[in-house]
Amino acid sequence: MQDKGTVRLGLWFWADEPVWVQARIAVEQAAQEHRVELVFVDEDPQRALRDGTGAFLEDLQALTLDVLVCSFLPQDVLSMVLGTGLPVIHLGEAEMKHARLWSPGGLYEAALTAGLYLAGRLPPQALVLAIGGGQPHVHSGSDRLEGLRDGLRRVPGSTVYQIPTPWEPEQARPEVCAAFEALSRVPDAVFALSDPLALLARDVGLATGAVDRQVPVVGLNGDPLALAALIRGELSATVDLNPEDLGHRAVQLALDIVAGTATRAFVARPRLITPENVGEEAVRKLIALADLPSRLVGVNRDLERGRLSRLEAAMELGRRMTRLVSVRELVGEIPEAVRFTYGYDLARLYRWSGTTLRDLWGEGEPVVPRSDEPLGAALGGRAVFVADARRSGVFSPDPQCPEVRARAVLPVQAGRELLGVLDLQGLQPARHARQELESLQWLADQLGSALRAAQMRQDLRPVAEGRFSVPAGGLPAVSSASSPRSSWVGSVLIADADPQMRTLYRVLLARAMPGRNVHTVLDGAEALAALSRELPGLVILESSLAKLDGFGVLAALRERSRTLPVWMVSGQPLRPEDTELLDSPHTLWHSKAVLAPHEVAGRLTYLEGRAVLAPAASGLVKRAVATLHQGFSGPIQRDALARDLGVSANHLSALFRQEMGLTPWAYLHRVRINQAKLLLRRTGQGVNAVTQAVGFEDPSYFARIFRRLVGQSPQAFRRGAERLEVLSAWCGESSGPEE
Structure with missing residues (x-):
């Protein structure tokens, strides 16, 4: 057998659906465990077809791969790749048969699981829509359709009607809309060949009136967005394809192919996820992602793990809202918690008067929203998401806040009544996906319901037009001469x-x-x-x-x-x-x-x-703080500092921590790093010179402390230093001149 360390495994995952992201990450982990060399193929297969495959195939052969693992490829591309003599492990459905092609057989089993689930819930003569597949040049989904039909054999007279669509939801939308509008009866169930298509079918069906909320909708993949929809009661079930297991087994199969011991049996192990077990499955996926290695070339593992974490946090926020009984508590806590959960830098909650928006904290003048701005657009009742204002083709950057890059503006409603708008702003482009607007909007809806319930409990006096009330100066109250x-x-x-x-x-x-x-x-x-x-x-x-x-x-x-x-x-x-x-x-x-x-x-x-602390002890701590601020650029020893103050080092540390919340050494590190950030941003000094200027002797130790406190290296911080920063006083980065 060839030594595992010499195996060169090509990795070609161009699809960005969560199931393929997770499978790719699992392949990377397994490759690392088995000492397999990964070679990443970065090419859109559709572009390879469009631009001609000759040069692409020549480049592929130059990589001298032993095996290629891919998500799914158009049959024309797959056939050409196999023609080069390269073995291919095709994790998606592959209808062609070839001696050098391996593809898992579990997609039939996954659809069969979904069909059996639906069979127990459908009446005789049921009509089931199957969304997806059936497109030329890509896999048709025939294995999944066959599995669905076999599962529904228990339903007498049942009919499966396929709506052929592309696999990308936005490309599939026109076909789904047209098919739903042409239906002569309400279907008894909807099955989609992927979770994104299931969520699309749910939205289009409800919008067109082709389905109601009682019609079960089932998808395949077990995507985080599908789990979120399950929790909200907007999806009936999904079948998890177990991408983590799929990725690990693909690497083992690649080793067996190289060794000449591979068999044809390669079956995925699907799991049915319903509202009854979705919480357990969400936690399992979160743990699985947490166990993956930090070296993830080309894939942002944190995106998927963060999506699941935010899903759990959103559920907890929803529960917290039910425990907060006053408008004051809701407005004071929930917007900030949402901001923190989704990684924004500022949250503003506005009250809608019918003509203007007013910040509930009482800051600034009332805003007259315009429809071509995010605030005005959200008043139409739909969430607005701007991933990067500098690249948006719809909304221009706000001239009042040009430093704001990302925004999520969410209507806050109680039923059909618009109460206000929650405006989340970020200084960096958004890291979460546009699809997560669903969970954000769900939180905004929960906030609207909770505010209305709090008003009805009369925690604060109601105002005209029945909208939730706040004191005239905002919330919390702003002092005035007439304040009682x-x-x-x-x-x-x-x-x-x-x-x-x-x-x-x-x-x-x-x-x-x-x-x-x-x-x-x-x-x-x-x-x-x-x-x-x-x-x-x-x-x-x-x-x-x-x-x-x-x-x-x-x-x-x-x-x-x-x-x-x-x-x-x-x-x-x-x-x-x-x-x-x-x-x-x-x-x-x-x-x-x-x-x-x-x-x-x-x-x-x-x-x-x-x-x-006692007065004398508190005074001692303040003198220690002053010493650290004045002498940070030179050598400071804990024992010497304590001796100068007339106490032992341990006693000083205990007193310092009680009053300041940090040890003297941790406090000194923060003072030094904050000064280093100023020098890196405002001077041309090299990193070594900055290290010495702020009191560190070892550049590598300085870099380690800097990364731990700032989250990036000194060099990376300097490269990004030209970015405008607001709300940065807590980070020690004033946008104005140094005081």
Whole structure:
């Protein structure tokens, strides 16, 4: 037998359906396990036919492959490839017979499983539509149709009517629409030869009235989108082709072909998935994807794993909405949770008045939407998805926010009543597929229903026209001279001129302290005036306020209360002289650049608790923080730092972690990496020079820490540094000049 390490396996997967993505990933994993050399064939077979196959076949032979594994190929291309003498493992259905062609026989079994499932649910004389296949130059789906018919033999007088279509759903849509409109009776069931075609048939059937929601719709493949439809009750069943097993067995078969021991038996092992077992199957697929190796050339494994993860997260969000009883809680928590789940950078929830949209956080002026913009288009009741605004042929980039690349704008409805719009914005092109708009829209619908239910419980007073209500200044409430004093009891005052930071604070407060009234001011004078009227329960204070800086506001506040919790945030490093102004343990100082949002929520909870440090211990921690900020560029030893402060290293670490949420060393790493990001973005210094400038001695160690905290290498960060970034104060990347 030829040594496994010398086998050259060609991999030609040009179809992007999830089942083939998963099969390809499994082939890569198995090839790695068996020390098989993978050679990737990157060619659209249709283009090879269109442009002539001579040059393509010559290039293919030059690869000196032992075996080719492919998803499915047009018969003309497949015949030409076999003509070169190359053995082919064709994972899709192949109708031709050839001595060098292997194709799994389980597609008949998969369709038989679907037919038997439907047979138990159909009346005599049932009409079953079969969507897909029957196109020239591609596999006709005859094995699947035969399996379906055999499964339906138990239904007396049943008829299978095939609607021939291309395999790509968008190309198949005209044929499906025409066939549905021509039907003389409502079918008793719909079977599609793939999950994407099943979802297309469901949508077209409902839109044309050819089917109703009681007609069972069954697909093949076990795609994540089909699992999502099963969970929502929009699909009756799917038959999973078990692509993970298929991919592993294909590699083993390739080894047997090379060894001359291959047999013709090559059968897929399908599994029926219904609403009863879809949760278990979704988890199984998620685990299977998590077990795959990180080296996935040409395939984004994270896309499929993320789709399943987001599906589970969407289900959990739907359950959470049923537990939130007030409009305030729903608006404060759910949009941010959806944003985080789907990887967007900003979420805005707008209320629709009939003529204008108004941000429910009270930021900005009312918006008069236009139909040629995403917000206006979504008012028609359909979700709008822009994967990349700079490449969209439909919507131009928003001139008010040119840095926004991706958007998903979702109508929020209660039944047929439009309540508002959820606008998700991303600074990078969207990583999730357009098809995931279904689960996003489902969440928006759930939010609309939950908002209507909360209003009916009268958590907040209703307003005219019956739409859900918020205080006039937005939600949470914004302070004004007429604010009743009772609204300040246990409330939070935010003093920050940056509207994006105020929005982020509200989101964090909704997580850490749900139900609090939030009042905002824009400068130090307004903060002092607000505090003179009534003291809130917590103050969030930007250090560089106009008219009177944060330290001045803090000094005036401490004359009235030594124990009121104050969280001071700053874009500037802490200086030793500043620590004297922060002498209360109920004052917490943080750089905007250090903590992640979820860590901030933890610090807010700590600040309001009873376990704050004693004054002397808190002062010691603040002096340590100032030392790290001032001396980060030079060598800093933990023992030396503790000795200078008059305590042991272990005691310092314990105190530091209790107040700051991080160890001194972790905090120092973040300070150094944030400074490195500034240098990489704003100077031409090389990486080695930046390493030394921020206090690291070993460039490789610096690169390791940088990648861990930033998610990419220093070189990659510099290449992308020209991109505009908003909401980046928490990442230490101000878009303006350094303060």
